[in-house]
Amino acid sequence: MDYKKYVATKLVLDGVSAQEIEELLVVPPEKEMGDLALPCFKFAKVLRKSPVMIAEDFKQKFTSDEYISSVENVNGYLNFKFNKTQFVKELLGELQSQGDDYGKSDLGNGKTICIDYSSINIAKPFHIGHLSTTVIGGSLYKIYKFLGYNVVGINHLGDYGTQFGKLIYAFKAWGNRQDVEKYGVKELMRLYVKYHQEAKEHPEMDDVARGYFKDIENGDKEANELFVFFKELTLKEVSKTYEKLNITFDSYNGESFYNDKMDIVVKELQEKGLLVESDGAQVVMLDEYNMPPCIILRSDGASLYATRDLAAAYYRKNTYDFDKCLYVVAYQQNLHFKQIFKVLELLGKPWAKDMEHVAFGMVSLEDGAMSTREGKVVFLDEVLDKACEKCLGVINEKNPDLENKEQIAQTVGVGAVIFGALYGGRIKDITFNYDKVLNFDGETGPYVQYACTRCKGVMRRAGNGGEFTIGEISQDEYALAQELAKFPEIVKSAGEKREPSIITRYSVDLAQAYNKFYFNCRILGEEDNVKNYRLALTKSALTVLTSCLGLLGINVPEKM
Numbered sequence: 001m002d003y004k005k006y007v008a009t010k011l012v013l014d015g016v017s018a019q020e021i022e023e024l025l026v027v028p029p030e031k032e033m034g035d036l037a038l039p040c041f042k043f044a045k046v047l048r049k050s051p052v053m054i055a056e057d058f059k060q061k062f063t064s065d066e067y068i069s070s071v072e073n074v075n076g077y078l079n080f081k082f083n084k085t086q087f088v089k090e091l092l093g094e095l096q097s098q099g100d101d102y103g104k105s106d107l108g109n110g111k112t113i114c115i116d117y118s119s120i121n122i123a124k125p126f127h128i129g130h131l132s133t134t135v136i137g138g139s140l141y142k143i144y145k146f147l148g149y150n151v152v153g154i155n156h157l158g159d160y161g162t163q164f165g166k167l168i169y170a171f172k173a174w175g176n177r178q179d180v181e182k183y184g185v186k187e188l189m190r191l192y193v194k195y196h197q198e199a200k201e202h203p204e205m206d207d208v209a210r211g212y213f214k215d216i217e218n219g220d221k222e223a224n225e226l227f228v229f230f231k232e233l234t235l236k237e238v239s240k241t242y243e244k245l246n247i248t249f250d251s252y253n254g255e256s257f258y259n260d261k262m263d264i265v266v267k268e269l270q271e272k273g274l275l276v277e278s279d280g281a282q283v284v285m286l287d288e289y290n291m292p293p294c295i296i297l298r299s300d301g302a303s304l305y306a307t308r309d310l311a312a313a314y315y316r317k318n319t320y321d322f323d324k325c326l327y328v329v330a331y332q333q334n335l336h337f338k339q340i341f342k343v344l345e346l347l348g349k350p351w352a353k354d355m356e357h358v359a360f361g362m363v364s365l366e367d368g369a370m371s372t373r374e375g376k377v378v379f380l381d382e383v384l385d386k387a388c389e390k391c392l393g394v395i396n397e398k399n400p401d402l403e404n405k406e407q408i409a410q411t412v413g414v415g416a417v418i419f420g421a422l423y424g425g426r427i428k429d430i431t432f433n434y435d436k437v438l439n440f441d442g443e444t445g446p447y448v449q450y451a452c453t454r455c456k457g458v459m460r461r462a463g464n465g466g467e468f469t470i471g472e473i474s475q476d477e478y479a480l481a482q483e484l485a486k487f488p489e490i491v492k493s494a495g496e497k498r499e500p501s502i503i504t505r506y507s508v509d510l511a512q513a514y515n516k517f518y519f520n521c522r523i524l525g526e527e528d529n530v531k532n533y534r535l536a537l538t539k540s541a542l543t544v545l546t547s548c549l550g551l552l553g554i555n556v557p558e559k560m
């Protein structure tokens with residue numbers, strides 16, 4: 001039942017369309033005001049009347065019915081109250097029949113969204129700085145699927161650049177396969193750091209390294225074997241972290257994939273007269289748009305990050321024919337994406353307008369002990385492990401006899417980190433604090449997971465329930481139902497604004513509403529009708545809470 005639509009079609013006034021009304025209807029800030037409100041200010045100009053009078057006209061013509069029990073005119077707002085019994089009945093009916101599909105939509109049918117996220121660098125650590133792009137992108141991926149879009153998740157690997165020549169140099173000089181296989185990316189980092197130390201004294205090393213890099217590009221067998229070895233090793237290592245975070249990709253086409261796909265871009269730029277020479281380099285001038293030039297080819301003819309992104313954009317349009325192409329990348333790259341999008345526009349690509357940079361703020365650790373240790377980077381995996389360890393500590397203290405506590409600590413610890421990273425608006429910088437994200441009583445992942453296990457516990461003890469008729473509805477029951485009813489709109493809005501935090505915050509509101517209901521409304525021990533009705537509310541809460549967490553990439557334990 002779409003109440004907005006229903007109210008909008010019931011309201012009649014010359015000069016105002018049902019669609020206009022539907023768009024203006026909002027959920028009032030205070031529950032006592034009612035279930036829906038229509039601000040009448042917007043119509044004042046067209047109808048040449050005061051909002052209060054307009055609201056009165058609407059009200060006069062409105063008759064209450066089985067769905068809407070009353071309408072009030074308060075200072076130019078029309079406040080509608082639903083017939084509670086009918087509302088709860090419809091909602092529970094919908095939830096019962098749709099189950100896990102509740103909130104899904106066909107909004108995205110026939111439309112494709114590409115999402116570029118995580119996009120890690122080969123042979124470099126997967127560190128705390130990648131947390132946001134990974135979990136925001138991963139969540140958007142799930143949200144758009146839920147909304148019916150065809151979604152393509154792309155890990156645009158940083159697997160190109162002279163650093164790979166340096167790494168080959170270092171590997172040959174001081175490395176061996178066994179150690180790299182044993183210690184993974186950490187060993188590659190050690191070699192890389194050693195290279196830089198040595199190269200300070202012996203700058204001629206750089207020429208050799210550049211040679212190795214050219215070898216990779218020219219298809220030299222040995223150089224490519226090493227490159228592939230480093231790449232696969234890195235991917236194997238990160239895949240464990242991706243698994244923990246419930247992150248998947250449809251494509252791992254990174255920068256090197258575009259080695260042979262840039263010519264067409266360069267050619268088109270030339271043909272359109274967009275390329276000019278500047279200090280030997282080929283650039284697109286963007287001063288007219290208040291941006292520095294976008295460098296396409298260096299003076300030695302080498303391509304750049306931007307060139308590869310242009311080629312990738314062409315490739316994605318040709319391959320996936322996207323309706324939207326999103327880049328979940330830190331705001332430090334704002335300029336880069338503005339340049340890329342502008343160059344595509346200058347190239348006359350009508351789809352340039354469908355490209356969007358989904359920027360986010362920085363993550364830093366409050367727990368300085370780990371972040372600053374000899375300037376060491378903080379591996380994302382270490383953060384996850386530490387969160388799980390701390391979580392196990394909490395369980396050992398509060399519920400030491402819990403079965404499978406290691407596994408539960410894993411689910412809750414990882415969930416806490418994801419939830420923490422997705423709680424604030426995406427553009428805000430975050431200071432990450434373990435105790436804060438793990439606080440079972442805070443606005444956290446564990447808090448929402450706990451509400452889920454509470455629902456599961458109720459259902460374990462009371463069974464699945466059965467038929468019921470809805471009698472009197474208490475305030476807490478109704479408040480819970482109102483929260484549940486918001487879910488479909490919440491997912492849509494999170495998708496529209498590219499903001500998983502909308503779901504995160506909502507899940508806390510819903511968990512709070514459930515907890516309030518749970519404490520004030522007895523379930524076990526009530527007569528069957530009441531018990532079944534409250535069980536249906538419990539089951540619905542569990543369904544929606546689980547969907548919310550699922551959309552964030554968080555699992556739900558059985559008990560905790």
Ligand code: ARG
Pocket residue numbers: 116119120121156157158309312327329
């Ligand atoms: N690898 C890059 C980095 O770590 C991010 C790549 C983002 N995606 C892109 N298509 N440019 O900064």
